[in-house]
Amino acid sequence: MQLSRALGGAISAAASHALDLALPARCSGCGREGEPLCRSCARALDARLELPGGVPIGMPAELPAPLLQLEWCAPFAGPVRAALHDLKYRGERRLARPLGLAVARRWGRVGVGASVVVPVPVHAERERRRGYDQAALIAEVAATALGIPQRRALERERATTAQFRLGRADRAANVAGAFRVRPAGGQVAGHWVLLVDDVVTTGATLAACATVLVHAGAIGVSAITVARER
Numbered sequence: 001m002q003l004s005r006a007l008g009g010a011i012s013a014a015a016s017h018a019l020d021l022a023l024p025a026r027c028s029g030c031g032r033e034g035e036p037l038c039r040s041c042a043r044a045l046d047a048r049l050e051l052p053g054g055v056p057i058g059m060p061a062e063l064p065a066p067l068l069q070l071e072w073c074a075p076f077a078g079p080v081r082a083a084l085h086d087l088k089y090r091g092e093r094r095l096a097r098p099l100g101l102a103v104a105r106r107w108g109r110v111g112v113g114a115s116v117v118v119p120v121p122v123h124a125e126r127e128r129r130r131g132y133d134q135a136a137l138i139a140e141v142a143a144t145a146l147g148i149p150q151r152r153a154l155e156r157e158r159a160t161t162a163q164f165r166l167g168r169a170d171r172a173a174n175v176a177g178a179f180r181v182r183p184a185g186g187q188v189a190g191h192w193v194l195l196v197d198d199v200v201t202t203g204a205t206l207a208a209c210a211t212v213l214v215h216a217g218a219i220g221v222s223a224i225t226v227a228r229e230r
Ligand SMILES: [Zn+2]
Pocket: 027, 028, 029, 030, 031, 032, 037, 038, 039, 040, 041, 042
């Protein structure tokens, strides 16, 4: 039952992927036909490009331990929010390219260190159903543009409640212990890891990932997301 559902999900994901590529893209931001994110809407991705890095807005204590740096490209709003939604829920994988390149631009401008890029994983069953892991697609584009190797070193051990359904206080507890370093393909020891995810809110998910990476021998963990939600 579970297997057939997983297979069905994978087949429909593959079919919708093929269909997507056959159809011209439509801009997530304004609906214009041509590109998954038109040039005008894509400008929103660089909303923070000129801002200095390394200083989280608000109190320094807002940087969740053990993260060394937390960066993001733009507020979670407008075309950025629409693009992230369409990548995650509408199967528009072509959006990974503009989103990943924006991550690379911001990190290239203000990022410090980082010898390997690691995406924050969705649960394996969710990836099977969706056909891909959106953070891994973004991370792959960003890593290539930055010239840093990407490793899918983490996995989500248990499905967690979607963070947006929870209050701030419950978010850390929800993701604590949810991640582990993959038995194979880990190799984070001695590396300064750059975590990549689509959206950050409190940083609890990134902090939970960073904790297990440090335990696995990473010498430091920084993070960047496409957007920040407040
Ligand atoms: Zn547009």
